[in-house]
Amino acid sequence: MYKVRKMVFGKMFMKILSKDKRSKQISILIVGLNNSGKSTIVNYFKNKDDRKFISVPTIGFNVEHFENQGVSFTAFDFSGQGRYRNLWEHHFKSCHGIVFVIDSSDRMRLVVVKDELELLLQHPDIKRRRVPILLFANKMDCIDALSSVKIAAGLNLEKIENKPWQICSSNALTGEGLYNGVQWLTTQIRECHQEKEVHE
Amino acid sequence: MEEKKSSHWLDALSDGTAGLTTISSCLTVCDLRCDSYYKLIAAEVPLSLEPKPARLRVYKGNQVVNDQALPGFPSSVQSLYIDEIEPKMPIIAVSVGPSILFYRNMKPYFKYTMPSLMIEPLEEEIWKKLSVERQANYEKLINDLKSTMNISQMSTLSQKLISLCESEREDFIRENSEPKLERLSGIVCMTTIFKNIEEEKEPNCLIIATEASDIFIMDPQNFSILHEARVCSFKATPDLISASGSYQNDFKIIISSREGSICILRKGWLEGREIVKLEKPATSMSLLQIDQTIVVLSNSLMCYSKKGKMLWSLNMPEAVTCLTPVSLPHLGVSLVCIALSNGLVQFYSHKKLVDEFQINGSVLAMYFGKLGLEEQVLVLVTRNGSLLIKILKRTADFSKPIETEDKHEEESTSLSIPKKSKIFLEQMERERENAAAIHNIFQSELWRMRLEAAKVTVDILRTGDSTFSGDLQTPLKLLAQVDGLGPDFLLTLTLENISATKIITNLAIILHANPNHYKIEKMYAELTPLVPGIPLVADFTVRIQLTSENTLPADMTLENSIVRVLIVKEKLAKPLIASTVVMPQPELQMLGTV
Numbered sequence A: 001m002y003k004v005r006k007m008v009f010g011k012m013f014m015k016i017l018s019k020d021k022r023s024k025q026i027s028i029l030i031v032g033l034n035n036s037g038k039s040t041i042v043n044y045f046k047n048k049d050d051r052k053f054i055s056v057p058t059i060g061f062n063v064e065h066f067e068n069q070g071v072s073f074t075a076f077d078f079s080g081q082g083r084y085r086n087l088w089e090h091h092f093k094s095c096h097g098i099v100f101v102i103d104s105s106d107r108m109r110l111v112v113v114k115d116e117l118e119l120l121l122q123h124p125d126i127k128r129r130r131v132p133i134l135l136f137a138n139k140m141d142c143i144d145a146l147s148s149v150k151i152a153a154g155l156n157l158e159k160i161e162n163k164p165w166q167i168c169s170s171n172a173l174t175g176e177g178l179y180n181g182v183q184w185l186t187t188q189i190r191e192c193h194q195e196k197e198v199h200e
Numbered sequence B: 001m002e003e004k005k006s007s008h009w010l011d012a013l014s015d016g017t018a019g020l021t022t023i024s025s026c027l028t029v030c031d032l033r034c035d036s037y038y039k040l041i042a043a044e045v046p047l048s049l050e051p052k053p054a055r056l057r058v059y060k061g062n063q064v065v066n067d068q069a070l071p072g073f074p075s076s077v078q079s080l081y082i083d084e085i086e087p088k089m090p091i092i093a094v095s096v097g098p099s100i101l102f103y104r105n106m107k108p109y110f111k112y113t114m115p116s117l118m119i120e121p122l123e124e125e126i127w128k129k130l131s132v133e134r135q136a137n138y139e140k141l142i143n144d145l146k147s148t149m150n151i152s153q154m155s156t157l158s159q160k161l162i163s164l165c166e167s168e169r170e171d172f173i174r175e176n177s178e179p180k181l182e183r184l185s186g187i188v189c190m191t192t193i194f195k196n197i198e199e200e201k202e203p204n205c206l207i208i209a210t211e212a213s214d215i216f217i218m219d220p221q222n223f224s225i226l227h228e229a230r231v232c233s234f235k236a237t238p239d240l241i242s243a244s245g246s247y248q249n250d251f252k253i254i255i256s257s258r259e260g261s262i263c264i265l266r267k268g269w270l271e272g273r274e275i276v277k278l279e280k281p282a283t284s285m286s287l288l289q290i291d292q293t294i295v296v297l298s299n300s301l302m303c304y305s306k307k308g309k310m311l312w313s314l315n316m317p318e319a320v321t322c323l324t325p326v327s328l329p330h331l332g333v334s335l336v337c338i339a340l341s342n343g344l345v346q347f348y349s350h351k352k353l354v355d356e357f358q359i360n361g362s363v364l365a366m367y368f369g370k371l372g373l374e375e376q377v378l379v380l381v382t383r384n385g386s387l388l389i390k391i392l393k394r395t396a397d398f399s400k401p402i403e404t405e406d407k408h409e410e411e412s413t414s415l416s417i418p419k420k421s422k423i424f425l426e427q428m429e430r431e432r433e434n435a436a437a438i439h440n441i442f443q444s445e446l447w448r449m450r451l452e453a454a455k456v457t458v459d460i461l462r463t464g465d466s467t468f469s470g471d472l473q474t475p476l477k478l479l480a481q482v483d484g485l486g487p488d489f490l491l492t493l494t495l496e497n498i499s500a501t502k503i504i505t506n507l508a509i510i511l512h513a514n515p516n517h518y519k520i521e522k523m524y525a526e527l528t529p530l531v532p533g534i535p536l537v538a539d540f541t542v543r544i545q546l547t548s549e550n551t552l553p554a555d556m557t558l559e560n561s562i563v564r565v566l567i568v569k570e571k572l573a574k575p576l577i578a579s580t581v582v583m584p585q586p587e588l589q590m591l592g593t594v
Helices: A002-023 A038-045 A082-091 A110-121 A148-154 A178-199 B121-132 B135-148 B156-163 B166-175 B422-433 B435-463 B588-593
Strands: A026-032 A061-068 A071-078 A097-103 A133-138 A165-169 B009-015 B027-030 B039-044 B055-060 B063-069 B074-080 B091-096 B099-104 B107-113 B187-194 B204-210 B214-219 B224-230 B238-245 B251-257 B261-266 B273-277 B284-287 B294-297 B300-304 B310-315 B320-328 B333-340 B344-349 B352-358 B363-371 B374-382 B387-392 B476-483 B488-497 B507-512 B518-520 B524-526 B536-544 B562-569 B577-582
Touching (some): A026 A038, A026 A082, A026 A110, A026 A178, A038 A061, A038 A071, A038 A178, A061 A178, A071 A082, A071 A178, A082 A110, A082 B374, A097 A110, A097 A178, A110 A148, A110 B009, A133 A148, A148 A165, A165 A178, B027 B074, B027 B363, B027 B374, B039 B363, B074 B187, B074 B204, B091 B187, B099 B187, B121 B135, B121 B156, B135 B156, B156 B166, B187 B238, B187 B251, B238 B284, B251 B284, B284 B320, B294 B320, B320 B363, B320 B374, B333 B363, B422 B435, B476 B562, B476 B577, B488 B507, B488 B562, B507 B536
Parallel strands (some): A026 A097, A097 A133, A133 A165
Antiparallel strands (some): A061 A071, B009 B387, B027 B039, B039 B055, B055 B063, B074 B091, B099 B107, B187 B204, B238 B251, B251 B261, B261 B273, B284 B294, B320 B333, B333 B344, B344 B352, B363 B374, B374 B387, B476 B488, B488 B536, B507 B524, B507 B562, B562 B577
8 A cells, every 4th residue: 555655646755755854954973983083074075165174173062064965964973082972872862874983094992993883783762773874984095994894894793683784985084985975874864764754 | 710801891902922021110101192192112121031132112002113122121111291392292211220211202312320329438449459459469459349348339340340250350450440430220110290280291200219229300301300319217129119299299209119118208308208018028009199098019909098007908819910000080980900910800999899800821011091092991911922902991880899709808907986076085084083983973873773663663563553564464555544624524544455466355444433532434344355556445434523512522632533443354353454543633613514
């Protein structure tokens, strides 16, 4: 029955959805350890005129807006410092997608990344929800950077069951790999949203 | 051995092939390039007998990013800030023999050699003679030197001379025909304090302890000695040192000596003061920054106050190797990390064991602090040369102690005794002065009280006058209440069974009064069985027998206006309770109205 409805009202439905999106913003969380390049990634998506040249360690979190494929995003760029990491979970409930940024040159802290990712996935506000997770293996230009495959293996990403995930190598300074990742995230969020609407 | 793993620590790195052998004093961490990436700096201390040059290495993770040879055996490595010029670059101080090598940006920057100690005039004289004497007389002069002086008091040149065999002596003396005699004292340990402001990356002062029991405080900005002091009034060779505070304001230096004494040196003192004398010299020691107590590791873990009072001690299950304070300000706790020779690493919060894990091999050096971009990292170097890095989890909580089956605790004898107040002291004084009188008064009062009690008891026994039934079989309690203004009174009797389980049956109440005075409507009442705990209330009307002129009976006085209440049980001759209820005098105004 849903299918028929979808076919018949497909076009109209999409219109409503896009309209809906314009009024209701998609919020994504940008998390990761300190010095992994979260703010630099967000900076890249801003208009050329608004970009900052020097990035300083974020305190608390910053809220930024940008648009991709006609979807406007509200990005919560969190601080990755240990003492601010407990802020992340307060926004889990309302988020539509999560971007996890990893410094692929910091081998020593891969265990910390794993620990933080596990904490995030086990959080009651995230555990049961189908929230797409995009991981950026940032700083791919560093000499001692680990490949995204190695990071995925190191973090046991294949164990994530009920959520779509994707890992992209990126370089936030040149913007390499960033658009691919965000495109995937946009598609995933749209799909999740549609499913939800249909079920309703 | 069972593998103990802790849930509080993440294994960031475990490099068994690092090939680093070092001790805790030769391990430090600093922001070497001022890029907020803290690097590990370790002086390789060759522990094997084969001569192997010592090296100074800088690690980023497990990768050596800088490696250079040291001219001798290092005893201590410290990182310190010398000025306030931005960017704040730390300098590394490495003590080798009697000198300190300073490195800036890992390049040699300055070499400071400790001033020479006093040379005995006799020694100088002998050297003068040696340069002019013939070879035949060398033996006699050298023997003079040996017999008059202790080897440790000789200059390095003399020490070398007496260690040579006879054939080599002549050349040696000829080479040093104009000897420059120097007695240099080796540096045993170093530490840092702040110069002025006690904050991270603020300028430091270097504290140097030498073999000759001298403590120097050096300003590394211009390499001048600011203060010089002796460790102690008697012989105490420093071995371990720990300090806190700032040079300008106040500081304290704790020194542990090889002789087993622990000394404290404060600002302005020229000589330290011994506060604790240990049976065995300490293996490791630290002055905790938070509560300013001194933790000492010998064969047990002991904690002392700055005055040398032992606060607590714990016996260790195994031989201990080293100790490092683990300060966690975000949790509000300060732990002490202890490594045991069997590879067990334990964490204590005061005397409570809060965490432990097992590693492979015995730990030689430990450091806790910032490393890389993490703030709480534990670095462990084992005897077999492996380097382990453990990162504290963000969610770690050390509030719950680990349950251990066998307790190694030594019972502390301290009891919580309140402070002596002035009143207490005065009372004590009085008691001491008049002890005999106080005793006599007390005794006589005690006997008086006993007599009083005995009198009352006898009285009750004689009259059976009581509101309680003494019979164990039927414990009862009687309460009487008189209501009314007169001449009609309501006598309410409340009878309660006070036994735990027994039900009392076949009870009856008899009221008895002088029939000329009172008229009681119901003088006898049989009661229902009494259940424990539920009181029974019975009302009786008592009326004064008034005369025809509405006055009280002639012989009725205050004393004899009574009603006797008897609680009796069937087939018992003696009443259970015999009580007297004193009736109130009627209000005279009421009499006329009746």
